Amino acid sequence: MGGNIGANIRRLREQRGWSQARLARETCSAAGIAGDPIGRQEISRYETGKRTPREWLPFLAAALKVTVEAVTGPPPALELPAPPLADYLPAGDPLAPLTARGGRRIGSGAVADLRQRVHGLRLADDVIAGGDLVRPALRELRSAVKLYRETSHSEEVGAELLSQIGELAQIAGWIASDAGQYGEAETVYRLGISAARQAGDLTLTGNLAGSLAYQLSNTGREAEGLSLARAALDEAGPDAPPKARALYLDRVAWAETRMGHAQAAMRALGRAGEALAQDTAGAESPGYLYWVDTGELLVMEARAYTELRRPLRAVPLLRDVLGRYDATHTRELALYLSWLAVALMDANEPEEAAAVAERVVSLSAGIASDRTTRRVRVVLDRLAEFRDVPEVRSVLGGVA
Template sequence: MTSVIGANIKRLREERGWSQAHLAREVCRAARVQGDPVGRQEVSRWENGKRKPREWLPFIAAAFGVPVDEVMTPEAPAETPLPTLADFLPGGDPLSPLEVRPGRRIGMGDVGDLQRRVHGLRLADDVLAGGDLIRPALRDLRRAVSLYRESTYSGDVGDQLLCQIGELSQIAGWIASDAGQHDEAERIYRLGISAARQAEDHTLAGNIAGSLAYQFSNTGREAEGVTLAQAALHDAGPDAPAKARALYLDRVAWAHTKAGGTENGQRAMRALGEAGHSLSEVNPGTESPAYLYWVDAGELRVMESRVYTELHKPLRAVPLLREVLGGYDATHTREMALYLSWLAVALADANEPEEAAAVAGRVISISSDVASERTAERVRVILRRLGDYADVPEVAALLAEHQAA
């Protein structure tokens, strides 16, 4: 059971945005000791109540810049705080290095090898679906976690390895979600948030959290989607790189859209406006990370058109979707099918059932060989929406052919 001291150490550390490894270094610095007599695992034991800090208490307090009594005294009840990403970490410590590590010592070259594998998987996801990539994605993630837990390395190498585990978790979680394995995807995303936070990469943690929020919003957990999307935006802060902040705001907009209601719709539109503004800003010294290569004005238009579709504003959605689809890379089959699916729904909302049926036929045709649960679900959504026009010949023919879907 977590002790009062352990709870205070964790609270003070998280208030400062420090990882357990960062606190360990600060304690050693305050104690003016050489080497690493206190490491991340020791801090974890203190916080979990498995070991009392005893002689380290004065140095823990000095590291935080607070009196020793503040570390030892129970915290007074306070107002319910805003949710943070710390509320979405996995149970236990799945990234805890083994006490005795049987593996070899690794360096930045090994981290570079993993980085290239992560990037290759991300590029593959542009043209392949979750069902095609789930096995290699999970295999790579298991290997990366084993490498971190079983090998020996310097602190810098460990931090970079955690970042790559975070990036790999984001794309592996996205792949698992696309394959319809939502429980597995959630576990992976939570692991990634933990890795990114331990590496103190707040931009990456926000990206992973936004992906999990997106899944929540699309799988009947709309309230959780709003909470997590807002936590990702809040934790990253106003100085996040332009593309990252735009993406966080996009996730917030989608979460509010799926939550439904007039007020949420208004919040969604405000978030979209802020996303466009953020993308156009240039923050010196905050270059957007390479893994956000796909975030651009076109992607924001896609989200805007989808929000308009969900809010039943077809006169705004249809022109935007046509514009996006007119210049879209046809090799990205899954995304093409998804974007066309929103166009089909928007056309139905605009009382254009014949054209909606024609677009729906394209969606079904190009997604028939795509191993994606997301495209399969969108086909079901289209067919349900077109059921209102079952007396229109073009729609009737489509439903007769594909009703089993």
């Protein structure tokens, strides 16, 4: 039950867009107590399961405007609109070849065409947000599954098609997650894991499982996220390409961070750096890992330090990365700046944080990304703690 309570508190708090400090204040207010008998650190202990609220439980529920049972019970199933994936894939096992297909026979050329479209979708995701890209991504996934099920091909071509379906599922799942369609993304990821396993592609299986773990870690299912991130690392095995191992360890580090395991997170980050250092000129890595580099590992390290409230480590790292970042990748730029804004507030630099927050809000306007929307809420909520600072009031007034 303790794990449920922690996960529920965090989920309910994030649904309201509150920081841990805000929830602490609201809880004290609900209890009719002046001052701060509980604070951000105590809320953090509740959420990570290190402590149970006990006498504070009814006041936490009152602050969150839910029943006590909603806090202590099992997390509810995600209630999302009917998944559009059903519109694009056949019922039953979508990867089961039709026994009487009798379709045209295809060869490696069809696989090459599909590979090119998958890569194009991945490049599009660099500059287009999930809300604008999710339906084209699902249509591509349907077409790929249809190609596999309704054509004749050799065993080798079939395995290559399954690998491409797995790659397509990974980027389509990522896009759906960015659009805030978490249930949809999970379904897509699991389809991809099935395809990658059938193809015998352990590296791709690890990438898909790690992507799903990352989503779970960010959506109130931290314990599941950590378990799956570790499993993804084990699934790929020690012989996975260096970039792949670096990415899987990066996911483990974030999952540990979200669980509040600072030392374990730092160990995983260190191992990720060691893995990436082995990516020499002769090392072969799948093309879909083109974006995994030292800069990405530094961003994750900075995010971990920010989440763990260590701004003196986070701020220099983020400034270094942002100073070299491609400004055409607006969504990622807004996300990285949001972490810098939070770290600056933790460093008690509200004036500079306000300037960064203003840029985050400006960059995020009109981006159909659930990730940026959630981060803007976090930044503004944290900024409200410094509303007495003129620069902060100006930013908050501009978004009121």
